[in-house]
Amino acid sequence: MPPVNAAMRCANFEERRDRAMALFAEKGFGQVSMRELAAHVGLTAGSLYHHFPSKQDLLYDLIEELYEELQATLDLGRRAMARGGSALSCLIAAHWQLHAERPLQFRLAERDFCCLSEAQQAHLMLLRRRYETGVLHLIAPRASLKGEALAATAHVLATLLNQLPGLLQARRLPEGEGLGLMESLLLGGIERTLR
Known part of the structure; x- marks a missing residue:
């Protein structure tokens, strides 16, 4: 499998942030659990915690x-x-x-x-x-x-x-x-x- 370059990682991260933002905007920040957020952006909860502690x-x-x-x-x-x-x-x-x-x-x-x-x-x-x-x-x-x-x-x-x-x-x-x-x-x- 070819290595993923930095530009692709950055684009994926930005896309995931946009999806997280859309979920927060739709449901309200307080109504979204970390598990739901991870599933919505296509990551495991552990991977999401790697990018953001909370x-x-x-x-x-x-x-x-x-x-x-x-x-x-x-x-x-x-x-x-x-x-x-x-x-x-x-x-x-x-x-x-x-x-x-x-x-x-x-x-x-x-x-x-x-x-x-x-x-x-x-x-x-x-x-x-x-x-x-x-x-x-x-x-x-x-x-x-x-x-x-x-x-x-x-x-x-x-x-x-x-x-x-x-x-x-x-x-x-x-x-x-x-x-x-x-x-x-x-x-x-x-x-x-x-x-």
């Missing part, structure tokens, strides 16, 4: 990956600004695309975050706050609010960027119309809140 670690990995992707959208916004473009338009388009590619990860991050350990939640909250701060600095760099009001504004803006694409895509809005509506909603909120 299903909680797998969920954490999926949500952490999403936050890394969200952080990468900020780099796109910075590059758009450096070219003289709109950071907001770039962020909206990047979030729309990310939601189209990873809707299940967004669902898990919102619904099953509470299933993680306190340490895992604390680390993800740090990633979330860093992302929220980055969003605010990009799209409202001269915000006049201070303290908790500023932090709350950053949270709301990031939440809108993360949830509007899913809501609008579920309504089957064409991409151009959805992007335009997102921009109008976010601009309206920014203008009123950050004057």
Whole structure:
């Protein structure tokens, strides 16, 4: 039998992660046993434990990956600004695309975050706050609010960027119309809140 190359192993692992994510999204994280998860992804329980010590670690990995992707959208916004473009338009388009590619990860991050350990939640909250701060600095760099009001504004803006694409895509809005509506909603909120 020929040896399995690293690219094939990586592809198989990614496919299994996607199947695990789909099962968590369909049934709910708390309703899936490790044995059921292993059978669903085509592994023995022992093999699954080789990759992840617990299903909680797998969920954490999926949500952490999403936050890394969200952080990468900020780099796109910075590059758009450096070219003289709109950071907001770039962020909206990047979030729309990310939601189209990873809707299940967004669902898990919102619904099953509470299933993680306190340490895992604390680390993800740090990633979330860093992302929220980055969003605010990009799209409202001269915000006049201070303290908790500023932090709350950053949270709301990031939440809108993360949830509007899913809501609008579920309504089957064409991409151009959805992007335009997102921009109008976010601009309206920014203008009123950050004057």
